[in-house]
Amino acid sequence: xxxxxxxxxNNKQLNPVxxxxxxxxxxxxxxxxxLVVGHQCQSVAEGLASLAGIKKVWLVDQSACxxxxxxxxxxxxxxIADKYTHIxxxxxxxxxNFMPRLAALLDVAQISDITQxxxxxxxxxxxxxxxxxxxxxxxxxxxxxxLRPTAxxxxxETQTPATVEALNIISENTLSQFVxxxxxxxxxxxxxxxxxxxxxxxxxxxxxxxxxxxRIADQLNAAIGASxxxxxxxxxxxxxxxxxxxxxxAPELYIAVGISGAIQHLAGMKDSKVIVAINKxxxxxxxxxxxxxxxxxxxxALPALEKAIDELKTS
Amino acid sequence: xKIMVAVKRVVDAYVAIRIKNDGSGVELANTKMAMxxxxxxxxxxxxxxxxxxxxxSIHVVSVGDDACCETLRQALALGADCATLVETSEPLxxxxxxxxxxxxxxxxxxxxxxxxxxxxxxxNNQTGQMLAGLLGWAQGTFVSKLTLTDGQAIVxxxxxxxxxxxxxxxxxxxxxxxxxxxxxxxxxxxxxxAKQKPLTKVPIVELKVESDARQTLMQISAxxxxxxxxxxxxxxxxxxxxxxxxxxx
Ligand SMILES: Cc1cc2nc3c(=O)[nH]c(=O)nc-3n(C[C@H](O)[C@H](O)[C@H](O)COP(=O)(O)OP(=O)(O)OC[C@H]3O[C@@H](n4cnc5c(N)ncnc54)[C@H](O)[C@@H]3O)c2cc1C
Ligand SMILES: Nc1ncnc2c1ncn2[C@@H]1O[C@H](COP(=O)(O)O)[C@@H](O)[C@H]1O
Numbered sequence: 247x248x249x250x251x252x253x254x255x256n257n258k259q260l261n262p263v264x265x266x267x268x269x270x271x272x273x274x275x276x277x278x279x280x281l282v283v284g285h286q287c288q289s290v291a292e293g294l295a296s297l298a299g300i301k302k303v304w305l306v307d308q309s310a311c312x313x314x315x316x317x318x319x320x321x322x323x324x325x326i327a328d329k330y331t332h333i334x335x336x337x338x339x340x341x342x343n344f345m346p347r348l349a350a351l352l353d354v355a356q357i358s359d360i361t362q363x364x365x366x367x368x369x370x371x372x373x374x375x376x377x378x379x380x381x382x383x384x385x386x387x388x389x390x391x392x393l394r395p396t397a398x399x400x401x402x403e404t405q406t407p408a409t410v411e412a413l414n415i416i417s418e419n420t421l422s423q424f425v426x427x428x429x430x431x432x433x434x435x436x437x438x439x440x441x442x443x444x445x446x447x448x449x450x451x452x453x454x455x456x457x458x459x460x461r462i463a464d465q466l467n468a469a470i471g472a473s474x475x476x477x478x479x480x481x482x483x484x485x486x487x488x489x490x491x492x493x494x495x496a497p498e499l500y501i502a503v504g505i506s507g508a509i510q511h512l513a514g515m516k517d518s519k520v521i522v523a524i525n526k527x528x529x530x531x532x533x534x535x536x537x538x539x540x541x542x543x544x545x546x547a548l549p550a551l552e553k554a555i556d557e558l559k560t561s
Numbered sequence: 562x563k564i565m566v567a568v569k570r571v572v573d574a575y576v577a578i579r580i581k582n583d584g585s586g587v588e589l590a591n592t593k594m595a596m597x598x599x600x601x602x603x604x605x606x607x608x609x610x611x612x613x614x615x616x617x618s619i620h621v622v623s624v625g626d627d628a629c630c631e632t633l634r635q636a637l638a639l640g641a642d643c644a645t646l647v648e649t650s651e652p653l654x655x656x657x658x659x660x661x662x663x664x665x666x667x668x669x670x671x672x673x674x675x676x677x678x679x680x681x682x683x684x685n686n687q688t689g690q691m692l693a694g695l696l697g698w699a700q701g702t703f704v705s706k707l708t709l710t711d712g713q714a715i716v717x718x719x720x721x722x723x724x725x726x727x728x729x730x731x732x733x734x735x736x737x738x739x740x741x742x743x744x745x746x747x748x749x750x751x752x753x754x755a756k757q758k759p760l761t762k763v764p765i766v767e768l769k770v771e772s773d774a775r776q777t778l779m780q781i782s783a784x785x786x787x788x789x790x791x792x793x794x795x796x797x798x799x800x801x802x803x804x805x806x807x808x809x810x
């Protein structure tokens with residue numbers, strides 16, 4: 247068995263989710279190769295080649311591949327798919343976008359967002375917003391898989407770099423063109439890999455009030471997340487959304503502030519190690535998953551929390 | 562231009578599901594069903610394009626059993642012009658659904674197909690991308706803004722890093738994200754009128770698509786419940802516990 251993992255990166259840095267793919271793949275086979283598609287991304291390929299467990303890195307480096315358009319990347323992967331039994335990508339917007347297209351080109355079903363590997367053909371994946379776990383066995387000879395990065399530990403050990411080999415595949419995408427990316431710049435850690443996440447909901451009432459969370463995020467080196475209601479109301483950008491249809495997070499500490507705890511929100515955070523909920527409604531469903539629940543008005547609790555953490559840090 | 566919209570009937574988003582005791586599936590009998598919320602957004606977008614004079618007709622399709630007619634009628638009441646049910650008693654997996662949709666696209670020749678980004682029962686997030694791949698069309702997934710100009714669709718996509726804009730050559734496949742629009746409710750007169758609109762049933766065999774299940778569902782189980790938490794009475798107590806007990810700050 248031979249596995250191909252598809253690297254997610256921005257041409258400069260490897261997205262850490264890629265290293266979770268390696269540890270997951272290792273439970274199936276040691277024959278793990280990787281593909282990097284991008285532009286001027288040699289350093290990404292080299293970084294990946296030195297992560298423990300990678301046997302070889304294939305590199306497609308051309309200006310047409312600067313942005314990971316599905317119409318570009320799916321045919322490239324298809325053209326080298328033959329020799330692999332499993333092709334794996336992260337269940338991020340990068341992987342979710344092109345992998346099903348690839349699967350269709352190969353006439354293979356995709357197994358989405360797996361959280362457990364039972365064997366080389368049997369996987370567990372959450373359905374119904376994580377309220378049920380489906381164990382599925384694939385009958386396809388080739389397995390096309392997207393994998394939930396937070397469910398598998400990242401590989402951090404390094405090795406003597408594996409070879410990086412350039413592939414000369416010319417992309418012929420005339421269907422779609424990249425126009426622009428409006429990045430939400432943040433100095434904070436990335437939401438899906440942060441050790442601490444503090445999220446706000448409709449209870450925050452305004453974009454301005456998110457500053458109350460920012461100060462605590464600074465103290466704890468936390469990422470900031472949000473409920474759909476907070477995003478819909480325009481308090482924060484779309485990429486803050488945690489949940490069934492947003493980002494899945496599983497930090498050491500998740501603090502939910504002014505969030506009721508709808509199943510769609512819980513789907514994105516209930517695998518966090520420690521959950522704190524601050525809500526003025528003692529019956530809010532968020533308390534059912536919280537390890538520590540504080541019934542309080544957030545406008546009083548947040549300044550007090552900031553002060554208490556400050557005192558803790560200086561004591 | 563002609564628009565095709567795919568709609569799926571699913572368990573209502575606000576219903577707590579029950580897993581069958583034998584682990585064979587989720588209980589659907591006597592469970593409130595609804596149009597998949599992302600499909601409602603897809604229908605709404607099509608209706609808005611028609612109202613703006615950018616589309617002539619909207620054809621809604623669903624793949625499933627007879628109960629899906631209710632979902633199709635709902636889409637007709639919201640403003641679609643005609644509907645097709647691809648009849649199958651077995652729930653199909655995304656690849657097979659995409660093949661059915663492809664067959665209908667080849668018959669009806671729409672310029673734009675709009676689907677939801679994800680069905681909230683299976684959480685697959687596959688069908689639209691697969692359809693685009695099978696047709697060899699451009700795809701715009703997780704779209705929160707759609708603009709049509711001559712022969713092109715400009716889409717804004719909700720991606721992990723922010724908002725991405727792409728230009729797609731038509732015909733294309735679009736999948737909707739939550740913030741594309743806010744779906745309307747059907748007005749009573751329109752619900753009445755929808756009963757007169759054409760709804761055609763096509764047995765799946767007629768489409769001659771390979772629809773075999775590629776995956777076997779071995780078991781459905783409930784996730785491990787979280788162990789019971791505790792209430793704290795003050796911020797001071799919370800911080801002390803996070804520090805001394807949970808050791809996370
Ligand atoms: C198809 C679909 C997909 C969805 N996907 C997602 C998703 O990915 N992520 C997501 O989050 N949601 C999602 N939702 C929406 C979800 O169902 C809820 O509507 C949403 O999570 C509610 O957000 P909220 O908790 O911020 O708001 P609300 O439910 O309105 O809760 C606000 C909370 O704030 C509390 N509060 C108010 N004022 C204060 C105060 N001063 N102090 C303390 N507490 C206060 C209230 O008691 C209340 O509990 C989805 C819904 C659908 C239909
Ligand atoms: N059985 C079906 N009938 C019609 N449309 C479907 C069906 N299954 C999926 N779709 C469409 O594909 C979208 C994504 O579904 P999925 O790939 O299952 O997450 C849905 O929002 C629908 O638009």
